[in-house]
Amino acid sequence: MFSSDQTIPCPVCNSKIPFDTKQLLMGIQFSCPNCQASIGLSQESKPIVEETMQKFNELKSDMGKQKNIN
Numbered sequence: 001m002f003s004s005d006q007t008i009p010c011p012v013c014n015s016k017i018p019f020d021t022k023q024l025l026m027g028i029q030f031s032c033p034n035c036q037a038s039i040g041l042s043q044e045s046k047p048i049v050e051e052t053m054q055k056f057n058e059l060k061s062d063m064g065k066q067k068n069i070n
């Protein structure tokens with residue numbers, strides 16, 4: 001049921017850490033499966049990410065409206 005196929009590179013070992021955007025925005029931390037480093041949002045960066053995600057979603061819906069002739 002989860003559509004969370006997003007990954008973020010671990011800042012320590014560069015492994016791919018799977019994360020869920022919604023959970024990330026809720027402040028949940030994710031840990032690297034390789035080195036157990038935890039990544040998450042600080043309260044300060046949360047609005048920035050929310051804004052970025054909003055723009056990203058707008059972009060996605062814009063793309064959906066376009067008909068791709070290929």
Ligand SMILES: [Zn+2]
Nearest residue numbers: 010013032035
């Ligand atoms: Zn790591």
